[in-house]
Amino acid sequence: MAAGQTFQDVDWSALPVPEDDGAAAHLAGHSLPDLELPASNGAAVNLARLAGRTVVFAYPMTGTPGVALPDGWDGIPGARGCTPHACAFRDLHRELGDAGAAFVFGLSTQTESEQREAAARLHLPFALLSDASLSLTRALNLPSMEVDGKTMIKRLALIARDGVIEHVFYPVFPPDRNAGDVLAWLRAHPV
Template sequence: MTEFHQLPIDLPVPVDDGACDHLTGLTFPAVSLHATAGRDVDLSALAGRTVLYIYPRTGTPGVPSPQDWDSIPGARGCTPQSCAFRDHHAELQALGARVFGLSTQTTPQQAEAAARLHLPFPLLSDMAGELGRALRLPTFEVEGQHLLRRVTLIVKDGLIEKVFYPVFPPDQNAANMMGWLRQQPA
């Protein structure tokens, strides 16, 4: 499938393998990440709530996805996930949360996607894998690419308050964040 905005109906559902069980309650590490907004961001230093959705990679029109991409549980759906966060961005802000997306793609790759998808929030690059290693985030490899598995973190005042893993379907992730935030005091 080459349409990045559509999810295949037979997309395999990822299972919870326990790879994120250790994250809730952790202090978010002080790691400076390049952002598409043109500045570096250290999420550990931000006051209030931050929604950080972590995804494998955003597809690029005209560039084929890795072989068998749709058959890897949790791999497909980065563009629909980002678009859902875009579409619900104002509502998430009204609930007191800022939004960032994060992958291991380069900042120029992410900047292309952010511009093409009209994202109103920055994407962060963990190309060097520093944050992924510090948090021991789950990963997978495909065609020589070391990619992060899809997980969403809610960070409050430098602590990981809530972990959503696995994330499925990815296009419902933003709506699920809004539901959770509505139930939590600010």
């Protein structure tokens, strides 16, 4: 990263655009599995048991300042942009709630401690969920990729209502626009 550049300063036109490989086509109408995920706020969250609308945006991994990203990260379609993705949801959090989102969560296969660090550093008003065990990823057969021997969720966003997935955004690009797209969908589909 150049001097003065932040994790949010990304030239999206210089990155490969992910294509819709159909890996999320099965998700709409699917019930969320009855399982608990550790959250960055110390809670355990069972998405299947949440009443109302829940927004879950998934991403491969949030970078950490001072820690190198995996080799070739920028060359993987859809990999770059996890911090801008999360920050866009942070910046629109109030509007998402006003549009009917009872809950907003970020999700990755990073550990609970990594999620806790990212949530604190980015000043997120919502929890980040850890699927380091891959229990949710496997139960829903979420689109994923292998990078440096780690399974990571491909970037997507789910809108669920009373534990059933209503709508899926996949692929998501550029990541910083996804929160606005989710907000527009919620406004167009009031409960």
